Amino acid sequence: MAALESSLEGLLPELEVVRKDFPILERTLAGGHPLVYLDSANTSQKPQVVIDTMVDHLERHNANIARAMHQLGAESTEAFETARDRVAAFIHAPSRDEVVFTKNASEALNLAANTLAWPGPFQVGPGDEVVITEMEHHSNIVPWQLLTERTGATLRWFGITDDGHLDLSELDSLITERTKVVSLTWVSNMLGTVNPVARIAERAHQVGALVVVDASQAVPQLCVDVVASGADLLAFTGHKCVGPTGIGVLWGKAEVLDQLPPFLGGGEMIETVTMERSTYAPAPHKFEAGTPPIVEAVGLGAALDYLGHLGMDAVHTHEQAITGYALEALQTVPGLTVLGPLSAAERGGAISFELEGAHPHDVATVLDTRGIAVRAGHHCAKPAHARFGVQSSTRMSSYLYTTPEEIDALVEGLEYTRSYFKLG
Amino acid sequence: MDLDSLYQEIILDHYKNPHHKGLREPFEAEVHHVNPTCGDEVTLRVHVADGVVEDVSYDAVGCSISQAAASVMTDLVIGKPVGEAMGIHGEFLALMQGKGTVEPDEDVLEDGIAFAGVAKFPSRVKCALLSWMAWKDATTRSLEANHG
Numbered sequence: 001m002a003a004l005e006s007s008l009e010g011l012l013p014e015l016e017v018v019r020k021d022f023p024i025l026e027r028t029l030a031g032g033h034p035l036v037y038l039d040s041a042n043t044s045q046k047p048q049v050v051i052d053t054m055v056d057h058l059e060r061h062n063a064n065i066a067r068a069m070h071q072l073g074a075e076s077t078e079a080f081e082t083a084r085d086r087v088a089a090f091i092h093a094p095s096r097d098e099v100v101f102t103k104n105a106s107e108a109l110n111l112a113a114n115t116l117a118w119p120g121p122f123q124v125g126p127g128d129e130v131v132i133t134e135m136e137h138h139s140n141i142v143p144w145q146l147l148t149e150r151t152g153a154t155l156r157w158f159g160i161t162d163d164g165h166l167d168l169s170e171l172d173s174l175i176t177e178r179t180k181v182v183s184l185t186w187v188s189n190m191l192g193t194v195n196p197v198a199r200i201a202e203r204a205h206q207v208g209a210l211v212v213v214d215a216s217q218a219v220p221q222l223c224v225d226v227v228a229s230g231a232d233l234l235a236f237t238g239h240k241c242v243g244p245t246g247i248g249v250l251w252g253k254a255e256v257l258d259q260l261p262p263f264l265g266g267g268e269m270i271e272t273v274t275m276e277r278s279t280y281a282p283a284p285h286k287f288e289a290g291t292p293p294i295v296e297a298v299g300l301g302a303a304l305d306y307l308g309h310l311g312m313d314a315v316h317t318h319e320q321a322i323t324g325y326a327l328e329a330l331q332t333v334p335g336l337t338v339l340g341p342l343s344a345a346e347r348g349g350a351i352s353f354e355l356e357g358a359h360p361h362d363v364a365t366v367l368d369t370r371g372i373a374v375r376a377g378h379h380c381a382k383p384a385h386a387r388f389g390v391q392s393s394t395r396m397s398s399y400l401y402t403t404p405e406e407i408d409a410l411v412e413g414l415e416y417t418r419s420y421f422k423l424g
Numbered sequence: 425m426d427l428d429s430l431y432q433e434i435i436l437d438h439y440k441n442p443h444h445k446g447l448r449e450p451f452e453a454e455v456h457h458v459n460p461t462c463g464d465e466v467t468l469r470v471h472v473a474d475g476v477v478e479d480v481s482y483d484a485v486g487c488s489i490s491q492a493a494a495s496v497m498t499d500l501v502i503g504k505p506v507g508e509a510m511g512i513h514g515e516f517l518a519l520m521q522g523k524g525t526v527e528p529d530e531d532v533l534e535d536g537i538a539f540a541g542v543a544k545f546p547s548r549v550k551c552a553l554l555s556w557m558a559w560k561d562a563t564t565r566s567l568e569a570n571h572g
Contacts, residue, residue: 361462361487361551362431369427377462385463391485392463420427421436 033371201230
């Protein structure tokens with residue numbers, strides 16, 4: 001194992017220095033075990049610069065934005081709007097006005113699904129079809145179930161092949177002239193699969209459908225260019241890309257956002273209000289009713305800056321190296337089956353697996369007593385689990401701070417789990 | 425965190441060889457309970473006659489703790505008057521919610537005392553309670569069905 005480590009190419013340069021940016025990685029847990037954090041697809045850890053930026057904002061610049069006529073108000077507004085610029089630059093959005101702040105990816109996807117129910121050029125109605133996939137996170141399933149149930153439209157979906165890819169043999173029969181919306185995940189949070197979003201978007205656009213992309217697992221790991229992706233609307237969350245919780249993003253093409261009706265009503269989303277009616281601010285403010293999560297947005301800006309300094313190419317290369325190493329190492333454990341593609345090139349950093357004879361909760365508890373944090377359960381992807389005939393799985397997910405030694409610790413922990421439960 | 429305090433031999437024995445498992449007739453009520461955070465599921469039937477829990481049968485998927493808890497629960501409540509069974513339920517609930525500070529009474533909880541260690545693992549308490557909650561629900565419905 002040691003020989004393999006030293007020859008492992010693609011790790012972030014100065015990984016030990018990068019790890020020092022994340023104070024939590026210094027922690028020890030019960031029993032004196034050092035933390036081995038392999039739950040980054042659930043939420044990533046935060047570098048000191050994000051923590052410091054948020055503390056500094058609260059200590060020195062705190063005020064409400066866009067409505068406080070004083071110096072602090074101006075500073076806070078500038079910090080918030082600078083964060084929007086940073087998001088726009090990070091995802092290569094043509095315009096900062098295409099970046100809508102939400103509280104998370106779920107709210108961003110619900111914003112899309114909700115506004116599509118109302119009159120307008122994109123309205124979904126009876127006889128229309130919405131196409132999703134079987135590998136979606138619940139947050140990209142339930143909003144579309146709600147939309148189609150409420151509008152009398154029909155929900156359809158791509159199936160998954162045995163090797164964990166979308167079954168694209170159905171591409172032309174699923175996406176037809178009846179299709180109004182195609183919504184899919186870029187990178188699966190359970191199977192790790194990276195989906196050919198641009199190819200599916202091309203077909204969707206042939207029939208005039210709107211393309212919504214859940215990029216929650218993609219933005220942390222890939223170099224994202226929203227225009228090249230083929231998406232019309234794209235959602236992600238801040239806390240999976242070293243930012244804080246409570247802040248998400250919906251990016252949308254200007255012409256799409258302009259033609260969607262408002263989502264939530266309230267302060268900041270209006271142009272003028274009378275007792276009879278209101279007119280609305282242009283995007284993005286049209287979709288940002290009420291005081292937004294200001295310090296969270298500022299923190300997200302710092303997080304994306306941090307990732308930008310590391311370089312997303314380097315982050316992606318690191319992820320691929322660790323994922324390849326983990327796939328190989330996990331398969332040395334007797335009775336372990338990886339769900340999803342077995343080649344690192346086809347997947348992101350989340351690896352779900354089964355260990356024969358041990359339930360995922362029991363696996364996770366044993367690992368936890370050794371300081372190893374993984375996720376066990378259905379990972380908010382029950383249909384994808386059902387597709388593979390399993391109720392739940394154990395998932396390890398790495399990130400830019402993960403070392404090969406942590407993967408070794410996981411494998412040793414799994415060997416220990418097998419001996420603890422006296423498995424063959 | 426002491427793994428052996430969680431995974432007592434009694435728990436692992438019940439997990440490997442669960443008692444009273446399978447769905448049986450007769451029954452007055454059948455319920456399906458899930459643990460939405462982890463996906464553990466139990467379908468459970470209760471047969472109550474003359475105020476006594478005559479049978480509890482179940483089909484369940486889940487971790488060792490949830491499976492063993494279902495098995496131990498059936499041992500504890502089958503054959504007991506409903507009132508007494510509900511009392512045992514209350515005792516087990518108090519043990520689970522006690523964060524490890526409650527001393528279990530072996531005369532009441534029998535094999536159920538093995539779950540005392542679970543109370544120190546907050547993320548696993550709901551595993552131990554899933555089938556008990558299902559049983560309480562089904563028993564209440566059985567009583568309503570009997571009186572209806």
